[in-house]
Amino acid sequence: MGVRFLKMAVIYIVLGIGIGIYMGATLNFALTSVHAHANLFGWATLALCGFTYLRFPKAAESRLAKWHFWLHGTGLPIMLISLSFIANGYDQEWLSIIKRMGETVAGCGILVFAVNVFLNVKDINTAEKRGATFE
Ligand code: HEM
Numbered sequence: 133m134g135v136r137f138l139k140m141a142v143i144y145i146v147l148g149i150g151i152g153i154y155m156g157a158t159l160n161f162a163l164t165s166v167h168a169h170a171n172l173f174g175w176a177t178l179a180l181c182g183f184t185y186l187r188f189p190k191a192a193e194s195r196l197a198k199w200h201f202w203l204h205g206t207g208l209p210i211m212l213i214s215l216s217f218i219a220n221g222y223d224q225e226w227l228s229i230i231k232r233m234g235e236t237v238a239g240c241g242i243l244v245f246a247v248n249v250f251l252n253v254k255d256i257n258t259a260e261k262r263g264a265t266f267e
């Protein structure tokens with residue numbers, strides 16, 4: 133699961149930096165919030181979660197990790213795509229509703245992650261103590 137999170141994370145840093153370069157080149161900063169959240173809620177958060185799962189295999193093996201993966205993996209793109217339209221002036225009410233749904237789904241993913249950390253991240257559960265090898 134950790135590897136899947138890291139792969140999802142790099143998609144967001146490519147996207148986030150692409151938007152950053154676009155904004156710098158065009159001097160159009162409408163997408164600042166999309167850029168910030170792609171880089172931070174995408175790349176940084178997903179990579180930290182990915183490394184957490186790599187270090188604590190019991191958390192990675194839990195069904196909570198799968199739920200986290202799918203909630204974060206569906207909620208965040210919905211949040212960023214709808215936010216991109218809103219930031220460019222398409223301020224219809226239904227778009228805001230979709231954005232809030234994406235935020236809530238992604239937020240639920242983080243809640244599931246938090247529960248998983250409290251239940252399964254313990255000193256005795258580290259990858260080293262369970263004899264895992266790192267490549
Ligand atoms: C080539 C890489 C990058 C470029 C060209 C770039 C460019 C930009 C630009 C043009 C802005 C808007 C500034 C403004 O509105 O005044 C911005 C804001 C921001 N960037 Fe980047 N960025 C890059 C990488 C990153 C990375 C890797 C992160 C985080 C991991 C990041 C986080 C942020 C944040 C949080 C903001 C919002 C700052 C605020 O609200 O004041 N950026 N970036």
Ligand code: HEM
Pocket residue numbers: 164165166168169172173176177235236238239
């Ligand atoms: C469902 C989750 C989240 C929601 C609903 C949310 C919402 C927001 C909102 C409404 C703003 C103000 C945007 C603006 O003024 O244009 C904001 C800004 C910001 N958020 Fe979040 N956020 C979320 C998650 C996160 C996470 C996980 C991080 C960092 C790891 C983060 C970092 C930031 C930063 C750095 C800014 C300032 C940059 C900007 O102007 O966009 N956010 N967020």
